Amino acid sequence: MADTEHSSKNVTEVSTDQQSNQSSKVEFSEEEEMLITMVYNLVGERWSLIAGRIPGRTAEEIEKYWNSRHSTSE
Incomplete structure (x- = not known):
């Protein structure tokens, strides 16, 4: 029974990871x-004000989006 509970947790974790990646x-x-x-x-970095100008x-x-496009990697 413990194995069944453990494997169902793994399935939940995988589907959560897939959703966050999407x-x-x-x-x-x-x-x-x-x-x-x-x-x-x-x-500037007032994200809620910016989001208020873009419906949805x-x-x-x-x-x-901003951080992925404008990250400073050295």
């Missing part, structure tokens, strides 16, 4: 990208 690959249109850049230049987008999605 949600991190959010696509933005060219217009959204330009708008994010313009508003970022005006207000959350502050978290925009912050992830």
Whole structure:
């Protein structure tokens, strides 16, 4: 019985990992990208303000997008 409980936890963990990987690959249109850049230049890292200008987008999605595109890797 313990083996059954353990294996069902693994399935849950795998499906959660798959969902988080899919949600991190959010696509933005060219217009959204330009708008994010313009508003970022005006207000900085105020993600909720930026998200308020783009219907259907959350502050978290925009912050992830920005950090993935504009990370400084040396």
